[in-house]
Each structure stands twice: as C-alpha cells, then as structure tokens.
Amino acid sequence: xxxxxxxxxxxxxxxxxxxxxxxxxxxxxxxxxxxxxxxxxxxxxxxxxxxxxxxxxxxxxxxxxxxxxxxxxxxxxxxxxxxxxxxxxxxxxxxxxxxxxxxxxxxxxxxxxxxxxxxxxxxxxxxxxxxxxxxxxxxxxxxxxxxxxxxxxxxxxxxxxxxxxxxxxxxxxxxxxxxxxxxxxxxxxxxxxxxxxxxxxxxxxxxxxxxxxxxxxxxxxxxxxxxxxxxxxxxxxxxxxxxxxxxxxxxxxxxxxxxxxxxxxxxxxxxxxxxxxxxxxxxxxxxxxxxxxxxxxxxxxxxxx
DNA sequence: ATCGGGATTGCCT
DNA sequence: GGCAATCCCGATG
Numbered sequence: 001x002x003x004x005x006x007x008x009x010x011x012x013x014x015x016x017x018x019x020x021x022x023x024x025x026x027x028x029x030x031x032x033x034x035x036x037x038x039x040x041x042x043x044x045x046x047x048x049x050x051x052x053x054x055x056x057x058x059x060x061x062x063x064x065x066x067x068x069x070x071x072x073x074x075x076x077x078x079x080x081x082x083x084x085x086x087x088x089x090x091x092x093x094x095x096x097x098x099x100x101x102x103x104x105x106x107x108x109x110x111x112x113x114x115x116x117x118x119x120x121x122x123x124x125x126x127x128x129x130x131x132x133x134x135x136x137x138x139x140x141x142x143x144x145x146x147x148x149x150x151x152x153x154x155x156x157x158x159x160x161x162x163x164x165x166x167x168x169x170x171x172x173x174x175x176x177x178x179x180x181x182x183x184x185x186x187x188x189x190x191x192x193x194x195x196x197x198x199x200x201x202x203x204x205x206x207x208x209x210x211x212x213x214x215x216x217x218x219x220x221x222x223x224x225x226x227x228x229x230x231x232x233x234x235x236x237x238x239x240x241x242x243x244x245x246x247x248x249x250x251x252x253x254x255x256x257x258x259x260x261x262x263x264x265x266x267x268x269x270x271x272x273x274x275x276x277x278x279x280x281x282x283x284x285x286x287x288x289x290x291x292x293x294x295x296x297x298x299x300x301x302x303x304x305x
Numbered sequence: 306a307t308c309g310g311g312a313t314t315g316c317c318t
Numbered sequence: 319g320g321c322a323a324t325c326c327c328g329a330t331g
Contacts, residue, residue, distance in 0.1 A: 125327080126328090146325075182315095187316090201314080246313070309327105313323105314322105315321105
C-alpha cells in the first residue's frame with residue numbers, strides 16, 4: 001500500500017527532474033557506457049547517482065539565497081543532527097569550483113553526560129575547543145593518524161554533530177580525484193555513491209582540511225550549508241535512529257540511538273537492519289508490497305526483514 | 306618523556 | 319569479515 005512510499009520520496013523528487021531532461025539522459029548514457037556489464041545491473045540506482053549536476057538549475061540563480069545562517073545551527077544537538085538530513089554541504093575550492101553533497105547521515109555527540117563525546121564531562125582540550133564555540137562552528141579532528149572527521153557545534157555545552165555521509169550532487173569528478181589520491185594506483189574507479197559514504201571519506205571528497213577547525217559554517221566563504229529549494233525537512237518517518245558507530249568501548253552510551261540517516265538512501269555508510277525493523281513496527285507499517293514502490297525509488301529501498 | 310588508543314578506511318582472504 | 323596502516327592527542331609518571 002502507500003506505506004512504503006515514505007521511503008526516499010524526498011530524494012527522488014530532488015533527482016528526478018534532472019533525469020527527465022534530454023540533456024540529462026544523454027549524460028547518464030555517457031556515464032553508463034563507461035560502466036561494465038556487471039555495473040549495468042544496478043543501472044537504475046546508478047542513474048540517480050551518476051547524474052552530473054554541474055551548474056544544475058538549483059544552483060544557477062543565487063547560491064546565497066539558500067544558505068543557512070546562524071539561527072539554523074542554534075538548536076539542540078539531536079534536533080540539529082536530524083535537521084541536517086537533506087541539507088546540502090557546499091565546498092568552494094580555491095579555483096572557484098563548487099562541490100556539493102546532500103547530508104544523509106549524522107551523529108549527535110552531546111557532551112556532558114555523553115561519555116562517547118570528546119567533550120564528555122565538560123572536558124575542554126586544545127583539540128575539542130570548537131565543540132564549545134558558538135553553534136555552527138566547524139570541529140575538524142584527525143583520527144587514526146591518517147583521516148579527518150567533520151563536526152558542527154550545536155546548542156548545548158560541548159555538543160556537536162558529526163557529519164557521516166553525503167550524497168554527491170555536484171563536482172563528482174573532482175571528488176573522485178581527491179579520493180583517488182589516497183588510494184592504491186590502478187584501483188578501480190569509485191562509484192558516485194562511494195565518494196562520500198563515511199565521515200573521513202566526505203572530508204577527502206570535499207577537501208575539508210584540518211585548518212577548517214573552529215571556522216564558522218554560517219559565515220565562511222569556502223564552506224557553507226544550503227537548504228535544498230526543492231525539498232523540505234526530512235520527514236520523521238524517513239529518519240532512522242540507530243546506535244552510533246565506532247564507540248563500542250563506551251558501554252551504555254554506545255547504545256544511545258543518536259545516529260540518524262535517511263532510510264533506504266544508498267549513500268548511508270552502515271545500514272542498521274534492526275533499527276529499521278523497529279522503526280517500521282513503530283510506524284505500524286507491516287504489510288509491505290514492493291509492487292507499489294515508484295520505480296525511481298525502488299533501488300533505494302532497503303530489503304525489509 | 307612515554308604510552309595507549311582512537312567518532313576509519315581499504316585491501317586482503 | 320579480518321586486520322594493518324599510521325600518528326596525534328591526552329593522560330600519566
């Protein structure tokens with residue numbers, strides 16, 4: 001019935017108009033022609049993601065009119081983490097190239113009681129200072145010696161939101177280049193959905209640097225956040241809440257469902273089937289029928305248990 | 306001064 | 319799915 005339509009309609013709405021133009025179809029075909037036969041099997045999904053939205057109509061009028069200001073960031077951490085979903089992170093490179101990605105996965109780190117946060121117990125260090133700065137302040141920290149993670153501070157002492165995954169929207173070739181620089185020579189080319197599907201991957205793909213730490217996402221000229229003019233906030237029923245990733249050592253706090261992602265989106269880094277099953281029963285949608293899924297979104301829907 | 310571990314990733318089996 | 323890579327930060331002495 002209509003139940004499953006809740007999945008990824010927002011995404012489809014954002015992508016479909018571009019695909020319907022003849023120019024876009026040509027672009028897709030060109031991209032697909034470069035793919036192997038095996039990859040073509042997933043062409044429906046890849047179509048959506050291979051769209052090269054260079055200077056698409058969303059961004060040609062006036063970039064700044066969609067920019068989110070400091071008010072947006074001034075909300076509680078969990079609230080902000082959810083509000084980020086569907087918003088567009090923009091990186092303006094030195095040569096004027098603009099890279100864009102839609103945020104599809106975040107995590108909330110509350111500080112204070114939250115033992116898994118760098119700012120647990122109100123602990124302020126040289127590294128995490130940005131977490132205590134005004135909402136909208138970027139917190140970039142190195143991890144495992146080789147990678148970076150990007151957060152944005154929210155309302156609340158020491159609270160911040162980790163950005164975990166983006167759907168690449170614009171500048172995929174540049175992103176691929178930036179990502180390939182760290183990979184083995186001769187490795188296969190990354191699919192679009194693999195460019196930003198992880199916290200450190202998105203930093204590489206958008207060339208988010210350590211020096212961005214403590215800068216203001218609401219006013220910076222090299223990186224900012226935009227509302228997508230064609231889609232509203234993510235609907236609650238489209239947001240999956242799951243335990244955060246990679247913090248198992250923090251006991252009880254590791255279980256808090258403070259990772260948020262758009263259900264069924266192919267760019268999410270780790271799908272949590274259990275959380276999705278619970279979300280499903282919580283919404284009392286139990287009799288799914290795959291035949292009523294719009295074809296544009298079919299590939300984006302997770303297999304329900 | 307030293308030491309242990311990490312909000313990850315990519316390659317290998 | 320296992321595991322190495324790789325080094326900075328922060329805690330400890």
